[in-house]
């Protein structure tokens with residue numbers, strides 16, 4: 768009797784265990800389905816859409832590395848008391864004309880960035896083309912945690928035309 772009961776018990780246990788496994792498997796299958804769906808969505812996003820291009824793809828990155836990162840650093844955080852950070856709203860996220868002029872004319876005046884005072888000298892970079900300036904400024908406006916509107920070649924051309932030092 769005990770023996771039979773034992774068998775019956777293990778049958779129930781197995782049945783239950785088996786039941787649980789099936790639901791678990793089903794759930795895993797469901798999560799995987801969702802994952803696949805998500806991947807599909809990502810893949811269908813057009814890669815030539817600039818709004819979804821990653822920062823590393825932006826053409827201004829190379830110009831930044833060549834002409835700006837020596838002072839403002841690869842991470843845009845600058846050097847305390849010397850080169851101001853490019854992670855800021857007032858200059859990088861501020862007026863486009865003023866920002867374009869910083870690159871065209873350089874800057875040599877006491878300024879405050881994120882509450883810190885700087886009084887260094889940044890040389891003019893007017894040897895860069897309108898396109899290069901637009902690209903590098905778009906890059907900094909979308910990197911290091913910044914997220915501001917792009918700057919176009921036409922906007923730079925316009926500022927250069929009216930540029931008074």
Ligand code: HEC
Pocket residue numbers: 831834835836837838839849850851852853855858859866869870874875876877878880885886887888889890892903904907
């Ligand atoms: C020789 C070092 C040096 C280089 C190279 C340099 N900068 Fe600067 N930059 C400075 C300094 C110093 C200041 C602050 C000048 C002042 O206080 O008047 C500054 C200020 C700025 C500002 C305004 C303040 C801020 O932090 O937002 C921007 C924007 C800027 N630089 C962008 C650039 C870009 C873009 C490049 C590359 C095209 C570049 N800089 C290259 C040293 C440099």
